[in-house]
Amino acid sequence: MSPVQLRPDRVTQEMLNYARKLGDGLAKLSKMGPIEAGVTPKQLVYQEDKLSLYRYRSPTKSGSRNPIPVIIVYALVNRPYMADLQENRSMVRGLLGAGLDVYLIDWGYPDRADRFLTLDDYINGYLDRCVDVVRHRHDLNAINLLGICQGGAFSLCYAAMHPKKIKNLITMVTPVDFRTDDNLLSRWVQEIDVDLAVDTLGNIPGELLNWTFLTLKPFRLMSQKYIDTVDVLDDEKAAKNFMRMEKWIFDSPDQAGEAFREFVKFFFQQNGLVRDLINLGGRDVRLRNIKMPVLNIYAKQDHLVPPAASTALRRLVGSRDYSELEFAGGHIGIYVSGKAQQQVPPSIGDWLDRRS
Amino acid sequence: MDLFQRLLSQGNSFFAFGDTFAHAFEAAKPDADASEILNGALEIIKQSFEPEKMRDAANTVGGLWTFPLESWQRTANLLGDSAIKPLPNASLSDALGVFQQPLERVLSTPGLGYNRESQEQLQQYAKLKLHYQKASQAYSAAFADMGKRSIERLQDHIKQRTTKGESLITSARQLYDLWIDSSEEVYGEFVIGEEFVQLHGKLTNTLMALKQHEGRMLDDYLEFLNLPSRGEIDTLHRRFRDSRRETKTLQAQLNAVVERFKALQKALRRMEKQNKSEKAKKSRKNAGRKAKPKSGRKSHS
16 A cells, blocks of 8 residues: 555645635734844943943842853854843843853944954954953953854854953854864855955855855755744744744844955864964964863754864863763754753853852 | 745645645546556656756746745845846757857957957956856756655655555645655755765856956946945955054053053052051151160269
């Protein structure tokens, strides 16, 4: 007997049901109004060009338990509100709950005037000044740094160049070895003439990066996701969650041209973190100079940053206090899934408490 | 609006998929073998991956595999007007292959006369368009080929289901999901390989080369009109950024000097305080000595 038993009447009925759900869902979406993201109250503490440094307010009156504040360094691609998407899906809220004093850098949306910003400007400039602001506010010599994805790579560079200013370093879904066999994104980037692209476009449009990310898994991300969504659109809460995520996915800032050129060349094409080839503003980036405690968190099913790309850090850092935390999920699930809320922020809080 | 479009187009693709099977089973004779009907329907979908059908907007059944291409097209359009749509039919596409070389030779003819520079610029523009068109056709062809293979993989999965004794597929949705799994498998295997890496690189690089040439032509025109060109604005931005970097460096150095100065002032004050207290101590000691009559000195009065 064939394992496929389709009856035309049932298939027709299935299609009719789907069409009805799609119609109802679209009607509901059109009435939904604006979708808000970024939910935890925060205070602007420093601003420079398009960058903003925020400090989050603790939901409890007792405030933070840990005296050393932590700065979250997010990637330049996509927006940092992913770390604070909604009440029950907020890594920021989890970290505050774990007794941490949380700051976050929002890099903003670069425009043509920012086209000549370099990685040196971002890391030894903006990031360094944010670290100094927080150090002075708390009268501390060193603070904690939590880098996410590309922000993790920036944090590694920063910690290697300014080790005295960082007490503990946490990296999340951070690529270190960009030339592992399973790194599809890196494979594609090898043949891209990044000089030609930056010289032509100036800044790299967010849409171009988005297209690249979506084509890593096009059928799940461009098709199945939308077919599945139709099933949940009658549930307002689920529909809002979907819309919030959709807003984030397509909210992709353009990339400052020079910084993009350098990131692609130094990290993707030369694999400079592993091969000690990166020099920013006259300073060598050597991961062995990272001697402070390091917690490296990676996602087991990460299709953007494969685990092997992250765990390469183990053999490269100079720290004797290196720990890893494996999260059983993907690159996005690590911020927003229910499982992540229960596991990741409390683990970071515990790890930092033991080292503060 | 974009989201609505995505939901609708995915819905269309799913409908067309379901419709193909509903029709196939409906049209079959009552005693027909279900596997044969299924394979017949899958063959119809496979045919939709023929190059001329891939470019047909009305072809929704193979839509699953045209979405990545459409997505590229949208992205390329956002990068400027130069993005070229794939040629509308196979014969034109084939013609492009046949005439590419002679066309390139014609376009390489040296320019002569007063307008030779603009003639050469236009020839170069046409050449770059051809290069992008060729890369775009090759990229689409790879997708058409993968699309066909995704159907073969789906057929394999269905066969394996029989041998493994897994549960029956009784809905179009289950079958569609299995096709998505098969498609991701086939795609994942191909796109990690060197062939696709080259195709992907050429697609992007040829578009960038075309855009760059367009930009140069536009800059020349702007200069002709005595208007600021992209190149001039870039120079300004670069100088502005360099100045800003220098200012920040100087500011940081100044801050460091101020901090040092403050530390020195603090140390100086501490030293002064220490000095003062030592002096005071000393003078108190001296005063004490003066006030105390010296023992052993006799009065001669």
